[in-house]
Amino acid sequence: MTQYKLTYFNLRGRAETARYIFAFAGISYEDNRIEFADWPTLKPKIPFRKLPVLEVDGTFIHQSLAIARYIARETGLDGKSSLEKAQVDALADTINDLASLFPWKEQDKEKKKQIIDNIFANVAPDVLKDLEEYLGDRQWFVGESVTWVDFYWEICITTLMSMSPSFAQSNPKLLALKSRVQALPAIAEWIQRRPQTAL
Numbered sequence: 749m750t751q752y753k754l755t756y757f758n759l760r761g762r763a764e765t766a767r768y769i770f771a772f773a774g775i776s777y778e779d780n781r782i783e784f785a786d787w788p789t790l791k792p793k794i795p796f797r798k799l800p801v802l803e804v805d806g807t808f809i810h811q812s813l814a815i816a817r818y819i820a821r822e823t824g825l826d827g828k829s830s831l832e833k834a835q836v837d838a839l840a841d842t843i844n845d846l847a848s849l850f851p852w853k854e855q856d857k858e859k860k861k862q863i864i865d866n867i868f869a870n871v872a873p874d875v876l877k878d879l880e881e882y883l884g885d886r887q888w889f890v891g892e893s894v895t896w897v898d899f900y901w902e903i904c905i906t907t908l909m910s911m912s913p914s915f916a917q918s919n920p921k922l923l924a925l926k927s928r929v930q931a932l933p934a935i936a937e938w939i940q941r942r943p944q945t946a947l
């Protein structure tokens with residue numbers, strides 16, 4: 749049986765999509781959550797010196813979206829056709845573009861607040877509008893069944909709503925998608941038992 753080891757900090761962050769895919773597919777893996785204090789020692793040993801990384805029988809994969817795509821491909825959560833897979837990838841990149849704007853590492857609190865306020869006021873509404881239109885009246889972003897980009901969306905919206913309670917409140921279809929993902933039994937079970945972290 750393939751041995752999976754996912755290494756990240758004790759956060760949902762960029763590892764959570766992989767954790768959702770593992771949970772949904774019922775695949776066991778080592779959820780290796782490291783302390784920030786241990787990172788400087790570990791960092792030089794990690795390919796490309798960033799987390800998360802996934803070890804697959806000892807082979808490292810870096811980049812969170814590549815990790816998610818790989819496990820999704822292995823478990824049939826990446827879209828049914830080549831076209832659907834491209835749609836899933838494009839949506840994931842769109843969500844990632846938004847998430848990557850946030851100054852997660854900024855130490856200056858005032859500057860951080862200004863950047864975040866600007867994203868919520870001036871950037872996020874257009875992205876939300878586009879995503880809501882894309883979803884339309886369908887159950888899932890792509891095709892007839894859930895894919896990993898629905899998970900990625902739920903993870904992103906949950907974190908952004910915790911930062912700005914009004915985020916996506918004018919987007920009922922996107923909120924309904926969030927609830928639909930959270931209601932999947934394996935995901936609900938994971939949300940219930942995962943470590944509680946701020947991000």
Ligand SMILES: N[C@@H](CCC(=O)N[C@@H](CS)C(=O)NCC(=O)O)C(=O)O
Pocket residue numbers: 761762791797798799800810811812813
């Ligand atoms: N594009 C990369 C970004 C990886 C990244 O920036 N990881 C951060 C944590 S979210 C990290 O390793 N920070 C520690 C450091 O840079 O030393 C991905 O999606 O995996």
